[in-house]
Amino acid sequence: MPFRPVEPEKLSTAVIHQIEGLILRGILRPGERLPSERELSERLGVSRPSLREAIASLQDDGLLSSKAGAGVFVADVLGSAFSPALTRLFARNDEAVFDYLSFRRDMEGLAAERAARLGSDTDLQVIDAVYRKMQSAHDKIAPEAEAQLDAEFHLAIIEASHNVIMLHMMRSMYQLLREGVFYNRQIMFKQRTTRDTLLEQHAKINDALQARDPIGARAAVVAHLGYVEQSLRDDIKAQSNEAIARQRFEHEQSRGSK
Template sequence: MKQKISDKVAERLQEMLKNQTWTAGDKLPPERDLAKQLGVSRPSLREALQKLVCAGLLTTRHGGGTFVQEKNQVNFIDPLLNMFQEQTEAKFDVLEVRHALEGTAAYYAALRHTEVDRQRIQHCFDYMIEMHGSPNPLDEAKADAQFHLAISEAAYNPVLQHIMKNLFSLLENSITHNLDKLYTLPKVFEPLSHQHERMMNKVLERDADGARRAAQEHLVFVGESLQQIERAESRKLHAVRSLPTL
């Protein structure tokens, strides 16, 4: 299949990031100048930039341009990451927090999103579907996290954005662990993708109550599915321990 121009542009931009043409926190040149520099149309450039935003390499600021994503340096996250890595039950604590935050984020995103947000959310959803089955599970985890964060950013609540961005590492860690477990269930990708699509559609339709319900129902499904897996694993472990020793 012929590679899209925007995909080629995205690859070229990634090379420029690797070669440190721009570093963390730098603002990219205006679209008009960057498109001219790369010798491509502005629509192709815009689509490529959205792909890199969805991949977590770039970030946009409303009315402020596109920037190279900065690494999370907030120290208060470190103890939470350690707890999550050491305590298996912590993933359910993360889901409880996400249930509260993302339900609220989806509600206000439905009320406040702009046309730019609509495009970003749709791009992030498409990219997440594209990343399904990637050889590196982290690619899919990052795409999943970026989809959820695109919705939270469209809520235009500075406090919520600050919390969600500083929880990004934990959120990404949570999703990685969840995917490792969830995709062992038969036909799990289909319901998850439908839930993500419903969440997106409710936001884009400006159905605030529906968006909040869709986000919360998605996270309830994730939690119940993980509990189902853990029960199955516990029964399997019990059965192994019950085998007579030779």
């Protein structure tokens, strides 16, 4: 017969599985500090030796890291999606920006569609709460905070899609965005008219999600990122035009001095 005795799971193994699940689902985020050993052992209902064994195993796997005197942290594993050499190449190539936006348009359109269908009521409440914060930052004319909340809004949609592969892949992409590898988000928030348009677009995305309209949510994301792409193309063109104008001006000045 193919049956074997059931063996009880070690406590440390159960702890490992729980922490792995929290990291996999994006609930525990890179760089986040775990509670103290005493607090965590009490929350999990396990002894400190069992907890230490689990933490050591997760550190060996590269999912957790410890800092002397500071505690245990979720390892910063997002950047591993791209090598440093490839990241530098992205930063030097304008076309990479538009390939990035095209990729985002496809992935986030799908994520919005999934979030409208599969997201829980709490997922949608989180998205709405981030949008309200973005609206508040807009009213206070705080472009830096508004740009940061823009990223949080899109990540909340991806989290609500409940696809862990998409979640970690897009978090990695957003890490590069935060580092200014693809473009500086604050460029999009320089002018009041642009900021007003962006807020309206996020409102349409949020409204479609709250109405659980998958097609409308996807269309709103696609329209928004299409606007971002065109705005960046216009900015690059304007910089090129200004460089040519300066050359022409300097040439005219040199002619006039003769």
